[in-house]
Amino acid sequence: MINLISPSKIFKWIERLMNFINSIFFVVLIIGLTFALLISPPDYLQGDSVRIMYVHVPSAWISLASFTCIAILSILTFLLKIKNLNLISKSVAPLGLLFTFLAIVTGSLWGKPTWGTWWAWDARLTSMVVLLMFYVMYILSLKLIKDEDKANQVSALIAIVGLINIPIIKFSVDWWSTLHQPQSINILNGSSSIHSSMLFPLILMLLVLLLYCALIFLMKYKTEIIRIKKKNVKRL
Amino acid sequence: MIEKLIYMNGYGLFVWLSFAISFFACALVYYKTYKTLKKYEKAFAKDLHKLSESQRKKVLEKSKVANQVFASYNKSI
Numbered sequence: 328m329i330n331l332i333s334p335s336k337i338f339k340w341i342e343r344l345m346n347f348i349n350s351i352f353f354v355v356l357i358i359g360l361t362f363a364l365l366i367s368p369p370d371y372l373q374g375d376s377v378r379i380m381y382v383h384v385p386s387a388w389i390s391l392a393s394f395t396c397i398a399i400l401s402i403l404t405f406l407l408k409i410k411n412l413n414l415i416s417k418s419v420a421p422l423g424l425l426f427t428f429l430a431i432v433t434g435s436l437w438g439k440p441t442w443g444t445w446w447a448w449d450a451r452l453t454s455m456v457v458l459l460m461f462y463v464m465y466i467l468s469l470k471l472i473k474d475e476d477k478a479n480q481v482s483a484l485i486a487i488v489g490l491i492n493i494p495i496i497k498f499s500v501d502w503w504s505t506l507h508q509p510q511s512i513n514i515l516n517g518s519s520s521i522h523s524s525m526l527f528p529l530i531l532m533l534l535v536l537l538l539y540c541a542l543i544f545l546m547k548y549k550t551e552i553i554r555i556k557k558k559n560v561k562r563l
Numbered sequence: 564m565i566e567k568l569i570y571m572n573g574y575g576l577f578v579w580l581s582f583a584i585s586f587f588a589c590a591l592v593y594y595k596t597y598k599t600l601k602k603y604e605k606a607f608a609k610d611l612h613k614l615s616e617s618q619r620k621k622v623l624e625k626s627k628v629a630n631q632v633f634a635s636y637n638k639s640i
Contacts, residue, residue, distance in 0.1 A: 378574075383581070429585050436584075546597060550596070554603055556607065556626065560611065
């Protein structure tokens with residue numbers, strides 16, 4: 328199993344996967360944008376501002392999923408001492424930061440016409456800012472600490488501590504009386520209060536962003552593998 | 564039709580700005596990631612070039628990663 332995730336084994340698949348994603352990405356993007364901006368109907372309460380949700384919601388999901396993934400990989404790294412898991416975490420982190428930033432910015436752009444304010448120190452919004460800070464700390468610890476082993480340990484610790492924030496973000500709308508509306512989709516039991524005419528574009532845009540994430544992740548992961556091999560070129 | 568698409572009943576500015584910011588942020592990250600990957604590929608291939616013929620042959624036989632990077636770099640130049 329451990330051998331299966333060795334960089335050398337994975338490397339030959341990276342190029343093929345990248346080519347496959349590149350070949351379908353623009354088709355899926357155009358279909359997704361057509362549904363999100365043209366075909367899907369305006370909401371009876373939010374009007375056309377609901378279209379912002381087609382970027383905001385998938386971004387928020389990806390930001391939470393990325394951090395959970397990093398934290399779980401960090402715990403596994405501590406327990407199993409597999410260095411390759413660190414490479415995966417490092418490659419996921421910039422994506423998490425990007426989508427947390429996008430979730431906050433697009434949420435703010437939705438908040439102005441809907442709530443009448445760009446920002447409120449609401450539980451969900453504040454916990455998302457905390458998540459952004461954890462991402463920044465995680466990436467900075469990897470960049471600023473020169474000793475690689477120490478950098479990996481510190482960043483893993485940040486990820487594990489930051490994991491506490493994930494259920495806070497998820498359940499903040501249930502635990503506190505917040506400006507942010509409660510969840511419309513429950514992934515755990517598969518229920519949704521969103522009409523299919525809006526759910527379909529949402530899923531399509533999620534697919535677009537997931538394909539983009541896969542592409543960036545593969546490029547980052549490939550860079551990390553080459554960086555390590557380059558360091559030990561004479562010992563290969 | 565086009566006017567309706569642009570103005571979106573007064574929400575156009577917010578909707579288009581959201582999509583534009585997302586698009587540019589994603590494009591920027593893609594560009595930076597791609598540039599970094601190419602930079603490392605080039606530097607690694609150069610390091611392999613610097614090795615003696617026999618050393619390079621040994622490395623390319625042993626390491627699949629080195630082999631692929633070296634091959635794709637030679638193809639691109």
